[in-house]
Amino acid sequence: MPVGTLGCRTRPGGPASPNGRKANGAMAGVIDQENHFLADLGRRVRHARTVRGLSRKVLSQLSGLSERYIAQLEGGQGNVSIILLRRVANAMGVRLDDLITGDDSVPDWPVIRDLLTKADPNQIAAAKDILSGGNRNEASNGARVALIGLRGAGKSTLGKLAAERLGWTFVELNAEIERENALSVQEIFAIYGQEGYRRLEQAALRRLTEQPGPLILATSGGIVAEPLTYDLLLQAFYTVWLRARPEEHMNRVREQGHLPTTGDHASAMQELRAVLASREPLYARAAAQVDTSDIPVSVMLDRLTATIETRFGLARAE
Missing domain, CATH: 1.10.260.40 (lambda repressor-like DNA-binding domains)
Known part of the structure; x- marks a missing residue:
């Protein structure tokens, strides 16, 4: 016997207060x-x-x-x-x-999707190159390093120190977005929402791929969740995942004042572990990894700069 009915929408009645009208x-x-x-x-x-x-x-x-x-x-x-x-x-x-x-603006999408499922890695790379404007390889030739990882991994701290040691430019992506839009990240989220922020993030990243000279870029922890933006990052930058144990992430974030020192620590840790577990396969796509757990900042810095120097054939200045 066929079954199934749709629930009807109901809207609450009654007069709205002045504060509730908005x-x-x-x-x-x-x-x-x-x-x-x-x-x-x-x-x-x-x-x-x-x-x-x-x-x-x-x-x-x-x-x-x-x-x-x-x-x-x-x-x-x-x-x-x-x-x-x-x-x-x-x-x-x-x-x-x-x-x-379904998107009627791309009538060939079902065909393209089915072809992609059968394509080999070289064909997919070629298709991505064409769709991105054919400049992916050119963008990836510069000495550009992007640091990825969860909040508290040390991206801003180590990125700035490594740039100073190497004589490179350091850029924090969130700060660049704030500068370009004359708004804080919090204000951008409040006005445009997460989708709007991600559009601004991708636009800022594209502009940075055209910036001359070597640079180190510190990204937001969630950049890996945006497929197009993250793919651009992987193609245009030498990406380094700064890894740390969940406990280290939590301690560093608390020390930075981004979390209260009191509260439900067990619940916060559980949420952090879940986020880290969901992002680890994405972070693992980075070209290199640097473990920052249980070591002094000086050792973290040595590991990061050694990784960059090896990749770009730089000689350590004594």
Whole structure:
């Protein structure tokens, strides 16, 4: 028996207080965005069904869902269960992500995606080179080093000291973004959100790839979570992962005043370990690693500069 119905949205009634009207206006904007998303989702489901010559009745039989559910789904009405949507996608033989995030502006995307899944590493590298403007190899020829790692790894401290020792320029990416936009990182997040900040981050990084002369760049810990930005970093910079034990990360962040000295330490450590575990495979894509655990800053600095000197064939000045 076909099953499935969509839940209906309800909005709280009653008069809004003066202080609540602004919040209600923001919530109305969010609801409008969600309604737009549901309408687009319904349109993609309807298109996928009709292009395959399926009636709602046949799709109902194939998916085990009611015709009413399918009609509501295609009409962009109510909340959508991801599990039931998956059943609709499977019944039509389409990918779930195409229904959710389909982009009509790139009609060849399904073909490109399928070709990429069969491509070898050289073909993928060539495709990335073309799509990025064909200047990836040129960008990576300069003596540029990027330090990556979780907050508290020592990127800013060691990066500045290593640049001074080598006579290179030191740049902190967050500071560069703040300088270019005349806003603090906190203000950028408040005004533009995380997506807006990431756009500014990538733009600043691209400009730095064109900056002449050797430099050392300290990045944010989360830069690895943005695929295009991180790929640009890996191609244009010699990346070095500054590693440390979770306990060291936590102690350094507390010493820097970015975390309270009291509170639920066990919960904070658990969260830090989870973030580090999720990012480790991404950090591991770096060209080199330097362990900064349980050693003095002077030893950390020696390890980092030795790694850079070896990579670029620099002679240590005595």
